[in-house]
Amino acid sequence: MFLFICMTNLQLLIVRSIIEKEQLKKVDVLFIGDVDNVKNQYYLKKIQPLCRHSDIVPQVAKFSTFKTIQRTRYAKKIMEKYAREYHTVFFANFHVPLIHHILSCITFSEIKTFDDGTNNINQKSIMYENKNISATSKLIRKLMGRKYHKDEILKLDAKHYTLFPNRTNIIEKTEGIILVHHNGLPDTNNGFKKVLLGTVYTDALKNKEDECVFLQHLQRFIKKEAVDIYIPHPRYDSHQFNGVLNVSSEMIAEDIILEYLEQGMSLEIYGFNSTVQYNLNNISTIKNYKITSPFLKDSFNHGLGFDFNQVSV
Known part of the structure; x- marks a missing residue:
């Protein structure tokens, strides 16, 4: 057994x-x-x-x-x-x-x-x-x-x-071991979306007292970059941002993103050293961005050797 x-x-x-x-x-x-x-x-x-x-x-x-x-x-x-x-x-x-x-x-x-x-x-x-x-x-x-x-x-x-x-x-x-299979994705391009992947901000920040300030920074980032979709972390899903689709789903981010890809969309994904991004890194219709910030712990700012673009919040 x-x-x-x-x-x-x-x-x-x-x-x-x-x-x-x-x-x-x-x-x-x-x-x-x-x-x-x-x-x-x-x-x-x-x-x-x-x-x-x-x-x-x-x-x-x-x-x-x-x-x-x-x-x-x-x-x-x-x-x-x-x-x-x-x-x-x-x-x-x-x-x-x-x-x-x-x-x-x-x-x-x-x-x-x-x-x-x-x-x-x-x-x-x-x-x-x-x-x-x-x-x-x-x-x-x-x-x-x-x-x-x-x-x-x-x-x-x-x-x-x-x-x-x-x-x-x-x-x-x-x-x-392979987690995500994406062989059946369509070749046609049916649009473009920008996706922000949330994290557990109280775990990610050097000082938990900066939580509200950091969320305000993210709100400005969403507006500046014209982010379309926000997928919260399963353990931090109570906060919603303005001017963006706040996804509420039983599915985890990998499955949600694969649904968009199956519709023929191209995606820009912004995340905090997210496993989701690394799992989907070999998909040609995804462009990954790693978010850095002086508010974040070293483990979140630390690069893992993947070829991601970086943006600062």
Whole structure:
């Protein structure tokens, strides 16, 4: 049996590709995220025909005291609906403590991982941050139910599936996987649109207090560049901009953009180091622009070696 642990809609799409590529049977899927998010429900439903069992559970609360014990209890509660033993456990977020706790309350033969968007190839991302945890702290945590940490996971990782096989990855043992297929797109040009891809601005900004100011800058950018379409990030979809089509959809940005391409449109896409842009980078009718700003964290301003034009906000 095989267990996949996901935390984003993109990861669900990657999981589907892995299941189909490896022709896996007896698959269980666990999604950790917003239970009420329509996109989460939509993409989990799409993968269910390939699964033996699937479920969605909320992210663990940020406990101030006895974090390890609380997470251990929560992990055991989550896994009550799942098997106690798996041949292979697949996941992307090898740095997330809750996943370490889940691994600690089941048995498995091997671990395999897959990309969490561009975080694996962005050396400024959280995945490249290292915390020094003493042997004593690890022993205490083990006694409280946490057997694994990031460094142990990386040593155990048997294979990593990546969307970017030609890029340096934090995990060396990589195998490429295709997420977006676009062979059937029409050759005719039925128009031109400019698309702005949103991000989780509170995560992207150096100072969360600059959120309102930065959104005002983006509003001016939309007007200046005559942007036609705004596709918000699934975790930041409450804000709407003026003078632009604010897309509200169950689908993620890749699928929304592919629908425009299937109508024969050419697109200019503006984004914040967005995985969406890298997934669609080899499509000739798309021109990508990377947004930079002194308001943004280094991980968002950091170039990843793709041939994108840059615009400053």
